[in-house]
Each structure stands twice: as structure tokens, then as C-alpha cells.
Amino acid sequence: MEVELLTIGTELLNGATVNTNAAYLARRLSEAGLPCQRQTSVSDERAPLLGALRESMNRSDLLITTGGLGPTCDDVTMEVIAEVTQRPLVYVPTVAAAIRRFYTRRHRRLQRMALRQAYLPQGAEALPNPLGTAPGMWLSEPGRLFIALPGVPSEMRVIMEQSVLPRLKRLKGQPAIESRTLRTVGLVELSIESILRRIRIPASVQIGLYPNLRMVDIRLTATASSRGAARRALAACLAPLRCALGASMYAEGDEALEGVVGRLLVKRHWTLAVAESCTGGLLSHSLTNVPGSSRYFRGSIVAYENRLKSQQLQVPASLLNRFGAVSAPVAGAMADGARRFANADLGLAITGIAGPSGATASKPVGLVFLGLADGRRAMAQRCQFFGDRSAIKCQATQAALDWLRRHLLTRQ
Amino acid sequence: MEVELLTIGTELLNGATVNTNAAYLARRLSEAGLPCQRQTSVSDERAPLLGALRESMNRSDLLITTGGLGPTCDDVTMEVIAEVTQRPLVYVPTVAAAIRRFYTRRHRRLQRMALRQAYLPQGAEALPNPLGTAPGMWLSEPGRLFIALPGVPSEMRVIMEQSVLPRLKRLKGQPAIESRTLRTVGLVELSIESILRRIRIPASVQIGLYPNLRMVDIRLTATASSRGAARRALAACLAPLRCALGASMYAEGDEALEGVVGRLLVKRHWTLAVAESCTGGLLSHSLTNVPGSSRYFRGSIVAYENRLKSQQLQVPASLLNRFGAVSAPVAGAMADGARRFANADLGLAITGIAGPSGATASKPVGLVFLGLADGRRAMAQRCQFFGDRSAIKCQATQAALDWLRRHLLTRQ
Numbered sequence: 001m002e003v004e005l006l007t008i009g010t011e012l013l014n015g016a017t018v019n020t021n022a023a024y025l026a027r028r029l030s031e032a033g034l035p036c037q038r039q040t041s042v043s044d045e046r047a048p049l050l051g052a053l054r055e056s057m058n059r060s061d062l063l064i065t066t067g068g069l070g071p072t073c074d075d076v077t078m079e080v081i082a083e084v085t086q087r088p089l090v091y092v093p094t095v096a097a098a099i100r101r102f103y104t105r106r107h108r109r110l111q112r113m114a115l116r117q118a119y120l121p122q123g124a125e126a127l128p129n130p131l132g133t134a135p136g137m138w139l140s141e142p143g144r145l146f147i148a149l150p151g152v153p154s155e156m157r158v159i160m161e162q163s164v165l166p167r168l169k170r171l172k173g174q175p176a177i178e179s180r181t182l183r184t185v186g187l188v189e190l191s192i193e194s195i196l197r198r199i200r201i202p203a204s205v206q207i208g209l210y211p212n213l214r215m216v217d218i219r220l221t222a223t224a225s226s227r228g229a230a231r232r233a234l235a236a237c238l239a240p241l242r243c244a245l246g247a248s249m250y251a252e253g254d255e256a257l258e259g260v261v262g263r264l265l266v267k268r269h270w271t272l273a274v275a276e277s278c279t280g281g282l283l284s285h286s287l288t289n290v291p292g293s294s295r296y297f298r299g300s301i302v303a304y305e306n307r308l309k310s311q312q313l314q315v316p317a318s319l320l321n322r323f324g325a326v327s328a329p330v331a332g333a334m335a336d337g338a339r340r341f342a343n344a345d346l347g348l349a350i351t352g353i354a355g356p357s358g359a360t361a362s363k364p365v366g367l368v369f370l371g372l373a374d375g376r377r378a379m380a381q382r383c384q385f386f387g388d389r390s391a392i393k394c395q396a397t398q399a400a401l402d403w404l405r406r407h408l409l410t411r412q
Numbered sequence: 413m414e415v416e417l418l419t420i421g422t423e424l425l426n427g428a429t430v431n432t433n434a435a436y437l438a439r440r441l442s443e444a445g446l447p448c449q450r451q452t453s454v455s456d457e458r459a460p461l462l463g464a465l466r467e468s469m470n471r472s473d474l475l476i477t478t479g480g481l482g483p484t485c486d487d488v489t490m491e492v493i494a495e496v497t498q499r500p501l502v503y504v505p506t507v508a509a510a511i512r513r514f515y516t517r518r519h520r521r522l523q524r525m526a527l528r529q530a531y532l533p534q535g536a537e538a539l540p541n542p543l544g545t546a547p548g549m550w551l552s553e554p555g556r557l558f559i560a561l562p563g564v565p566s567e568m569r570v571i572m573e574q575s576v577l578p579r580l581k582r583l584k585g586q587p588a589i590e591s592r593t594l595r596t597v598g599l600v601e602l603s604i605e606s607i608l609r610r611i612r613i614p615a616s617v618q619i620g621l622y623p624n625l626r627m628v629d630i631r632l633t634a635t636a637s638s639r640g641a642a643r644r645a646l647a648a649c650l651a652p653l654r655c656a657l658g659a660s661m662y663a664e665g666d667e668a669l670e671g672v673v674g675r676l677l678v679k680r681h682w683t684l685a686v687a688e689s690c691t692g693g694l695l696s697h698s699l700t701n702v703p704g705s706s707r708y709f710r711g712s713i714v715a716y717e718n719r720l721k722s723q724q725l726q727v728p729a730s731l732l733n734r735f736g737a738v739s740a741p742v743a744g745a746m747a748d749g750a751r752r753f754a755n756a757d758l759g760l761a762i763t764g765i766a767g768p769s770g771a772t773a774s775k776p777v778g779l780v781f782l783g784l785a786d787g788r789r790a791m792a793q794r795c796q797f798f799g800d801r802s803a804i805k806c807q808a809t810q811a812a813l814d815w816l817r818r819h820l821l822t823r824q
Contacts, residue, residue: 013448015439016622019431022453027427036425037460039453041434048449055467210428274714280700281693284714288692291768291801299720302686302696302712304705308754312724342720356703389703 003029003036004060006052008067008077009151010043021066021156028160030208032168033177033223034062044068049080057084061144064164067151069134071113077148078119078137085141087121095126099133127163131155136163145171178230179221180238183251185214185402192216195244202233213391214398215257247406257401258286258293264408265296265346272404273342274300275313275334277325278352278368283397298342303334313337326351328369332378335371346407347373350400352383354392368396370403413586415441415448416472418464420479420489421563422455433478433568440572442620444580445589445635446474456480461492469496473556476576479563481546483525489560490531490549497553499533507538511545539575543567548575557583590642591633592650595663597626597814604628607656614645625803626810627669659818669813670698670705676820677708677758684816685754686712687725687746689737690764690780695809710754715746725749738763740781744790747783758819759785762812764795766804780808782815 005025011017022039029036038059042052044067056063068077082089096118103110117134120126127136129150136159137148147164149156169177184192189211196207196218204224210217220237224230242249250260265272274297276283284300287293301312306325309315315333323329331351339347352368359365366385371378381403385395417437423429434451441448450471454464456479468475480489494501508530515522529546532538539548541562548571549560559576561568581589596604601623608619608630616636622629632649636642654661662672677684686709688695696712699705713724718737721727727745735741743763751759764780771777778797783790793815797807 012435012451013438014442014620015435015437016620018435019451023424023427023430025427026425030426037454038464039424039431041451042449052450208426208428276693276696279697280705280709281688281696281698281712281714284688284693285691285697285805286693288714288716288766289802289805293692294716294770297692297716299716300693300714302693302700302714304700304709304711305754308711312753341724342717354700358706390701393697393701 001034001062002060003034003062004056004064005036005039006056006063006065007039007041007151008044008049008065009041010045012041013043021151021153024153024157025064025066025160027210028165029064031177031179031181031219031221032165033175033179033221034168044074044076046076046080049076050083053080053084057144057146062147063144064147064149066149066156069117069136069148069150071111071116071133075116078121081137081139081146081148082121085121085139085146087123089119090122092118092120092126095120095135098128098135102133127159129155129159130162131158135159138164138167175223175225176227176230177221177223178227178234179219180234181253182218182220182238182241182245182249183253183255183257184216184218184245184248185250185257185398185405187216187245187248189216192218195241199237199240199244201237204230204233205237213387213395214402247409250402250405256290257398257405259290261287261401261405261408262290262293262296264405268408268411270345270408271296271298271342272346272348273298273338273344275309275338275341275347275349275371276300276302277304277309277334277350278354279350279393279396279400280304280354282393283348283350283400286397286401298344301338301341309334309337313341324363326353326363326367326369328371328380328382331369331371332373332380333371335373335380336378339373339375345375346404347371347378348400348404349373350396352392352396354389354396356389366392368392368399370396370400372403372407374407413446413474414472415446415474416468416476417448417451418468418475418477419451419453419563420456420461420477421453422457424453424479425455433563433565436565436569437476437478437572439622440577441476443591443593443631443633444577445587445591445633446580456486456488458488458492461488462495465492465496469556469558474559475556476559476561478561478568481529481548481560481562483523483528483545487528490533493549493551493558493560494533497533497551497558499535501531502534504530504532504538507532507547510540510547514545539571541567541571542574543570547571550576550579587635587637588639588642589633589635590639590646591631592646593665594630594632594650594653594657594661595665595667595669596628596630596657596660597662597669597810597817599628599657599660601628604630607653611649611652611656613649616642616645617649625799625807626814659821662814662817668702669810669817671702673699673813673817673820674702674705674708676817680820680823682757682820683708683710683754684758684760685710685750685756687721687750687753687759687761687783688712688714689716689721689746689762690766691762691805691808691812692716692766694805695760695762695812698809698813710756713750713753721746721749725753736775738765738775738779738781740783740792740794743781743783744785744792745783747792748785748790751785751787757787758816759783759790760812760816761785762808764797764804764808766801766808768801778804780804780811782808782812784815784819786819
């Protein structure tokens with residue numbers, strides 16, 4: 001099956017917007033066993049859009065467009081699809097009613113313009129948009145399928161998840177697809193590849209690796225004639241893979257590392273405090289991205305200056321003088337200081353050299369020490385990361401969260 | 413001039429990587445007066461790449477590719493360009509020498525494979541890659557121009573900036589282009605549009621708006637027959653625009669808001685400390701993204717728990733009880749507490765409700781108070797933001813940095 005994406009919008013063509021829609025759709029389609037062969041972006045002007053749509057249509061069996069479904073005259077995607085498929089645009093009363101309800105619920109007056117969005121090519125089905133007024137569109141013709149989605153990422157995603165993916169999976173003649181994502185931290189791609197080589201992977205299972213610095217998602221997709229067979233193929237390699245990954249796997253599905261850490265803290269009724277130096281607040285920011293993190297996250301100190309490390313985190317001046325701020329003893333003392341400072345059960349600390357300056361002969365850019373204290377003892381870990389300032393901050397944060405997670409796992 | 417981008421890589425087609433290269437190139441080309449009409453992504457397999465390259469070549473005058481220039485057999489971009497342009501691949505000794513130097517400097521043994529990258533289509537020029545071994549390629553034919561760049565973003569960008577953009581600007585028959593970006597904070601797009609309507613903009617000047625929550629970049633591009641004429645057209649609208657934007661413009665060019673704040677602090681020899689609640693560390697993270705921020709940034713407290721606000725930031729319990737943690741008096745007291753805590757000249761604070769939970773009838777999600785203290789007084793500001801947890805954290809951080817910047821501007 002030939003699958004193509006056509007993402008429409010002047011903001012993509014002038015670089016004002018990074019095309020996250022294409023990446024999201026490509027990943028979800030790939031997971032559904034319908035990998036796309038080509039992605040095209042054009043502006044929302046009529047002529048280039050018409051040209052690109054015709055070409056994509058001629059090449060593909062399934063074409064998904066995003067963008068150009070808004071209420072203004074600039075939004076011409078529906079018209080162009082109608083023209084290419086030689087269907088008139090018809091008024092769909094159920095869509096109009098949904099648009100009216102949308103305005104009523106928000107206590108806003110209906111803009112007449114908004115009802116332009118109630119016109120769809122004849123024979124197309126509207127896909128409900130719970131977050132906005134532009135419906136998605138599903139248009140099935142012999143031998144080909146058109147799907148049009150709005151360009152606003154949240155609206156596009158909800159229609160894809162609620163209406164498009166379930167239908168795609170039921171398509172006649174489509175093999176059954178089952179997929180699963182295992183999320184790992186601390187293993188490089190090469191190590192994961194060598195683990196995968198040692199496991200017997202059925203030919204029906206495809207594997208994709210999605211790396212983000214020290215974290216790699218492993219996606220397994222099984223394609224078979226029945227759902228049962230796909231599930232069995234997946235199960236056959238999931239069990240040994242989980243076993244081989246061990247504690248390096250932090251989640252199955254889409255839970256974030258900081259969410260897993262939060263869940264483990266809640267389960268143990270433990271609270272956490274943080275001390276950061278080179279990451280400058282990124283660890284705290286990640287922890288507090290989890291809704292409800294106030295249940296276990298007490299707070300943190302970003303001690304950029306050494307005086308704060310000694311005065312507020314009670315890191316002994318003797319340690320700072322003897323070993324320097326970027327050292328294992330100071331990382332442990334910072335973790336313990338954070339714990340006492342916020343009266344928390346656990347303290348987690350990061351100190352290091354994010355660069356580009358600040359390195360010495362013995363302490364290169366990317367050298368980071370992590371500290372972890374639980375009231376009985378304070379531990380430290382040495383890491384060496386590579387990349388620019390931002391990559392080093394990010395890797396140090398991932399490593400600190402991972403250490404805390406592993407520590408919590410052993411304290412069942 | 414028809415301009416197209418062809419971004420090559422399986423990681424784009426399966427969604428493992430978001431296509432930031434396309435956005436960057438589109439923006440830089442647009443700024444250079446060469447806006448692109450179409451972006452296409454295909455995998456690095458030979459057949460689809462060949463097809464897409466032929467089509468793009470037939471449609472465009474300038475075609476830029478990224479990706480597929482590595483040393484392995486999977487990297488076929490050069491071969492495919494050679495095939496499409498009917499030129500043999502030839503060994504370029506200067507490129508081979510650069511590859512050898514790259515390995516020597518890193519004390520690594522030369523991989524034989526790496527020398528595959530020394531073969532370019534006959535007649536093409538190599539564009540030096542200071543960060544890697546894959547050179548860029550510039551191939552000019554009558555009526556069309558091919559440029560091939562590596563897929564690694566840092567390498568692609570440096571070749572684009574150092575070799576491609578300067579040459580594109582010198583192309584024969586190209587009109588002269590001058591562009592300038594004014595960066596604003598605190599104005600919504602509609603306000604900027606209304607300011608722009610009040611200014612006389614010459615027909616030769618194109619305007620693009622690039623919004624990111626509360627920050628909008630305004631890019632002005634003048635196209636004229638000579639550089640002097642383009643500069644004059646730009647100057648004619650830059651002066652009144654700067655004047656109309658006033659202090660809402662924080663930079664010209666590409667300096668970040670946190671960089672501007674840092675520069676102003678350095679100039680005044682002032683130090684800064686931060687207290688954060690709902691932003692959970694994002695403000696500190698932003699401030700410390702600036703290399704050298706340790707010169708003025710002392711540190712911060714993320715006081716997620718009220719007890720930390722009272723015990724460590726010395727926010728009077730009476731204020732917390734009477735007004736609640738999300739209030740103007742507490743924001744001001746937090747700022748002053750941060751200042752004293754870290755013995756800094758200035759304190760900056762954020763307290764608010766990032767959601768999705770935590771709202772009350774009188775304090776909705778998105779309500780945020782900012783605090784600023786300079787030792788003589790503590791001030792507070794009320795803001796209401798919209799969006800999800802992440803958007804609210806981000807807008808609150810932008811607003812706090814902006815307030816500090818405006819405060820520093822009035823203290824010349």
C-alpha cells in the first residue's frame with residue numbers, strides 16, 4: 001500500500017513552523033503497519049496545492065493531508081480535494097450543528113464564516129473534531145482513500161487517534177497489526193541492536209529504534225493475517241526482550257521517565273528534593289512537567305554559585321576546596337543538603353561542566369557527578385557526556401532521573 | 413526562481429526524527445529572498461530517491477537536498493545526483509585530504525569507507541564541512557543549481573551559513589536582498605499586524621511573522637536591483653517600526669531574550685536570584701542556557717511546597733494564609749526572599765496555577781503572579797495565560813524574563 005502525507009501551510013514553507021505533524025503522522029502510520037513513502041509540504045495557495053495533490057493522488061493508495069481546513073478564504077483544501085475528485089461540495093447539517101454547539105458552549109457568537117467548514121465533498125464522511133470547528137474528512141473511492149485533517153496539532157492528533165487509526169485498522173484486506181513500544185534509558189543504540197540480534201525475532205515483526213540522547217524507544221510491530229497471530233508473534237519476542245533489557249526498560253507505551261519516577265515515589269509515599277548546578281533547573285522542570293507532581297516533589301535549589309552550595313546546601317567548605325564543586329563528594333553532599341533543606345525523604349543532585357567554558361585539564365566539558373541521598377547514606381556517580389551545552393544538560397537530567405528510578409525499584 | 417527542498421532519510425519517513433532541517437532551510441532561504449515552493453521527504457532507498465529527485469529537478473531552478481552523504485552503502489545521494497545529471501563520480505583529492513586531516517586531528521584511524529565521501533559528480537564543487545567528513549556539494553548547470561548538504565543538523569547549518577548563503581547572494585541575475593529580524597515579546601500577532609498597518613511599508617519589503625507564544629519575530633526582507641536600494645527600502649520602514657514597537661522589541665537579529673537579560677545584568681554589574689513555583693525550574697533553566705550566565709546568575713529556589721516558601725524564602729505565613737500562595741503579595745515576598753537567600757542584587761519570582769488541576773473559582777488555571785525585588789522594593793504583576801501546562805509554564809517564563817528586561821532598561 002502506497003501511503004503519502006501532504007502537509008499544507010505557508011508557515012511550513014517559510015520555516016515559521018517546524019513540521020511536527022508530519023513526524024507524528026509518520027510514526028503513527030508506521031506503527032499501524034502503513035509506513036509512508038513520501039511527505040510533501042506546499043503552501044495553502046490554490047495552484048501549488050492542486051498540483052501537489054494530483055501528483056500525490058496518482059502515486060498513492062492512501063493520502064493524508066493536514067491543514068487548510070479553517071473557516072477563512074485562505075483555507076482551500078476541501079475545495080481542491082473536491083476538484084481533484086470531481087465531486088461537488090455539499091452542506092452537511094450534522095457538521096453545521098456541531099459547529100453551532102461549539103460556539104454555544106464557549107458562549108461565543110457564531111461567526112457566519114465558520115459554517116464554510118460544514119461543506120464537504122459529496123460522499124465524504126466527516127470525522128468529529130472535539131477540540132475545534134474544522135471536521136476531519138474520510139473519502140473512500142475505489143482503490144484509494146483520502147483523509148483530510150486540520151493543521152492545528154492538538155486537533156489533528158485527536159481526530160487521528162479517535163477516528164482515523166481505528167478505521168484504518170478495520171480496512172478490508174488490511175492485515176492485522178499489533179504494536180508495542182518499550183522505552184529504554186542508559187543504553188546506546190548499538191547495545192540495543194546487539195541485544196536484538198541475540199533474540200529470535202519472527203519475520204512478521206518489524207523493529208524501529210527512536211533515540212533521544214540517552215533514551216531509546218524500541219517499537220515492535222507485528223503484521224499477520226489475524227489479530228491473534230499478530231499478538232502471538234509479538235508476545236514471542238516481547239518476553240525475552242523485556243528480560244534482556246531488564247531495568248534499562250522504564251516503560252511500555254508512552255509514559256515519560258519523570259512520570260515513572262513520580263509513580264514510584266507516590267507508591268512508596270516518599271518525597272523528593274533536588275539540588276542542581278550545571279543543569280540549572282532542567283531536572284526540576286522535568287519533574288514538574290508531570291501533573292500532580294506536587295504530591296511528591298518538595299522543591300529544589302539551583303546552586304549556581306559555590307557560596308549557595310556551602311551556605312544553603314550545607315556542603316562542607318573542606319569538600320569544595322579539596323575536591324572542587326564538580327566532584328563525587330560534593331554531589332553526594334549536595335543531595336543530602338537538598339534533602340535536609342526541603343525536609344524530604346530523598347535528595348537528588350547534579351553538578352558538572354555543561355560548557356562551552358569552565359573545563360580544566362582533569363575536568364573536561366561534559367563531566368557530571370550525580371548525587372543521591374536517602375537519609376541513611378549519600379551516594380555519587382560519575383558520568384561523561386558529549387555534545388553541546390543543551391545536550392549535556394539534557395543527558396545529565398535523564399541520567400539523574402534514571403538513577404533515582406533504579407534506586408526506587410530496589411526499595412520495593 | 414523555483415526553489416525546492418528534498419530532505420532524505422528513513423528517520424523522517426517513520427517519524428523518528430522531526431524535520432528541523434526543512435524548517436531551518438526554509439527560513440534561511442526565505443530570508444535570502446529565495447522562498448521555497450515545495451518540500452519533499454523520501455527515504456534513502458535508491459528508487460524513491462531517484463524518482464523524487466528527477467521530479468524536483470524538473471520543477472525547480474534551485475534544488476537543495478539534505479542527507480544521504482555519509483560513508484556507508486546506505487548513503488546514495490551523490491550517486492543518484494550523478495545519475496540524474498549524467499555525470500560520472502570523480503575522486504576529489506582536496507576532499508580526501510580534508511577527511512584524512514579530520515581523522516588525524518581526532519587521533520582516530522582513518523576508516524577506508526570514509527573516503528567514499530571524496531567522490532563528487534564531475535564538475536561539482538565541494539563545500540567544506542568543518543564539523544564532519546561529508547562535504548557539501550554545489551553543482552551549477554545551465555538554468556539550474558543543485559546543492560547537497562549533510563543530514564546532521566549542525567553540519568548542514570554550518571555549510572549553509574559559511575558556504576551556501578554567501579554564494580547564493582552573489583548569484584548572477586539575483587536581485588539584491590537585505591533582511592532584518594526584529595524580535596518582540598508581549599505583543600500578540602494581531603497587535604503587530606495593526607502596528608504594521610500604520611507604517612508605510614515599501615512594496616519591495618516583504619514581512620513575515622514567526623510567533624512562539626508571547627514572543628513574535630518580525631522578519632523584513634527587501635528585494636531591489638542593488639544592495640543600496642534594498643538597504644534604503646529596509647531603513648525606510650525599520651526606523652518607524654522600531655519606534656512603534658518601543659520596548660516590546662528585545663533584540664535585532666537572533667539573540668535570545670535570556671541572552672539580552674544577561675547582557676543587561678553584566679552591564680550593570682548586578683546579580684540575580686530566582687524563586688519559582690508553578691514554572692518548576694523552567695525560568696532558571698532558560699537563564700542558564702546562556703553560556704557564561706554564572707557571571708550574574710546566583711541560583712534559585714523552586715519552592716513547590718508552601719513550607720519552603722515560608723521557611724526558606726521567608727514569605728510571611730500571614731501573607732500565605734490571607735492571600736494564598738498564588739497572589740501578588742506572595743509573589744513580591746518570594747522575589748525578595750530569593751534575593752536575600754542568594755545575596756543577590758535582584759530577585760525574580762513566579763507563582764501560579766499551571767494546571768490541569770489546582771484551580772479554584774477565583775483562581776483559574778493560567779493565573780500567574782510575577783514578583784520582582786531590587787532591595788528597595790518588591791513589586792508584583794498579575795497575568796492570565798491560556799493553554800496546557802507546558803504552554804503556561806513557558807509563557808510565565810517569557811513574561812518574567814521580559815519584566816526583568818524592562819526593569820533593567822529603565823535603570824540605565
